[in-house]
Amino acid sequence: MGNDALKANGNTVDGYTADISITVRGSDAYWAIFAFMAFMTLLFIAHSYTKPRTERVFHYITISITIVASVAYFAMASNLGWASILVEFFRADNKVAGTTREIFYVRYIDWVITTPLLLLDILLTAGMPWPTVLFTLLLDEVMIITGLVGALVKSSYKWGFFTFGCVAFLIIVWNVAWVGRRHANALGSDVSKVYLITSVWTLGLWFLYPIAWGLSEGGNVIAPDSEAAFYGTLDVLAKPIFGILFLGGHKNISAARLGLAIRDYQEVPRAALLHEKGEPVPGARSGVHTGAGAEPAVIGGA
Incomplete structure (x- = not known):
C-alpha cells in the first residue's frame, strides 16, 4: 500500500492553498522519522525498567522528548499541522516557485515542548541552581516562539523575530557552555564527561537550526522536501541519538549525587x-x- 497522505490531506486548508509544499518524497521522509522516533520511544521505555523507579527521572524526560516528536512527525507525514504563508522572496526554481509556502507550525509545538526538556536533561546533570535552570528554559521558549512568529510573518520583519531568537540562543549557549560546565566539573570527572559530550552535541546541532530556518521558512531557498530532510536529520540527532548518548553516560551516576x-x-x-x-x-x-x-x-x- 502506497503513501496516500497527500491525497487524503491536500494542500488546501480552509480555502488557503500552499503553492510550495511537500511531495510524496517529503511525506515519506517524515514517515520514516516518525517510525524511528516511535521505535526509540519504546526502546527508552524498556530501558527504564533496568533502573529502580527512584532513578528514572532522566529516562522519563528523554522518553517525553521522543513521544512528543513522534506525534509531531506523524502530523507532518500526514500533511497536517501547517499554515499557508505568503513568501517574502520569490524564486525562479520550480521547486520553490509560487506565492505561498507550507509552514508546519506543528514543528514548533514539538520544539516548544521538547527543547526545554533537552535542556532540563543537561542542566540537571550539572546540578545547576533552579533560578538558572528556569531562566535558561524561559530563554529557550523565547527562542522557539520568536522562530514561529517569524515563520508566519510574510514581510522582512520576520528577520527581527529571527534576531530575537538568535540572541536568546546565544545566552543559552553561555549558560550551558560556561556556567553549567563549571557546576558539572564540581561533581566529578564522570559527570563532567557526560555533561561535556551531551552539551557540545546539543549546542553544535542547535547552531544548524537557524541555518535551516533561513533556507526554508525564512528565505524560501530550499524546497519543503529538502526542509524535511534537513530538519528531520537534525531532530533525529538531537533527540533519540542524544538520548542514547545521554542515558548511556548516566549509567553509573545516581540522581541523588546530582542533588x-x-x-x-x-x-x-x-x-x-x-x-x-x-x-x-x-x-x-x-x-x-x-x-x-x-x-x-x-x-x-x-
Whole structure:
C-alpha cells in the first residue's frame, strides 16, 4: 500500500492553498522519522525498567522528548499541522516557485515542548541552581516562539523575530557552555564527561537550526522536501541519538549525587518524620534544591 497522505490531506486548508509544499518524497521522509522516533520511544521505555523507579527521572524526560516528536512527525507525514504563508522572496526554481509556502507550525509545538526538556536533561546533570535552570528554559521558549512568529510573518520583519531568537540562543549557549560546565566539573570527572559530550552535541546541532530556518521558512531557498530532510536529520540527532548518548553516560551516576532524590511511594519524606513532641527531625529538609554540595532533594513520587 502506497503513501496516500497527500491525497487524503491536500494542500488546501480552509480555502488557503500552499503553492510550495511537500511531495510524496517529503511525506515519506517524515514517515520514516516518525517510525524511528516511535521505535526509540519504546526502546527508552524498556530501558527504564533496568533502573529502580527512584532513578528514572532522566529516562522519563528523554522518553517525553521522543513521544512528543513522534506525534509531531506523524502530523507532518500526514500533511497536517501547517499554515499557508505568503513568501517574502520569490524564486525562479520550480521547486520553490509560487506565492505561498507550507509552514508546519506543528514543528514548533514539538520544539516548544521538547527543547526545554533537552535542556532540563543537561542542566540537571550539572546540578545547576533552579533560578538558572528556569531562566535558561524561559530563554529557550523565547527562542522557539520568536522562530514561529517569524515563520508566519510574510514581510522582512520576520528577520527581527529571527534576531530575537538568535540572541536568546546565544545566552543559552553561555549558560550551558560556561556556567553549567563549571557546576558539572564540581561533581566529578564522570559527570563532567557526560555533561561535556551531551552539551557540545546539543549546542553544535542547535547552531544548524537557524541555518535551516533561513533556507526554508525564512528565505524560501530550499524546497519543503529538502526542509524535511534537513530538519528531520537534525531532530533525529538531537533527540533519540542524544538520548542514547545521554542515558548511556548516566549509567553509573545516581540522581541523588546530582542533588536529586525521588522517593518511592512506600518511603516517608524526611520532613514528615517527627519527634514524639511533634517537632521536625533536626536537619530534615523539604522542597527542592539542586547544585553541587546540596543535599538530595525530595521531589515527589516516582
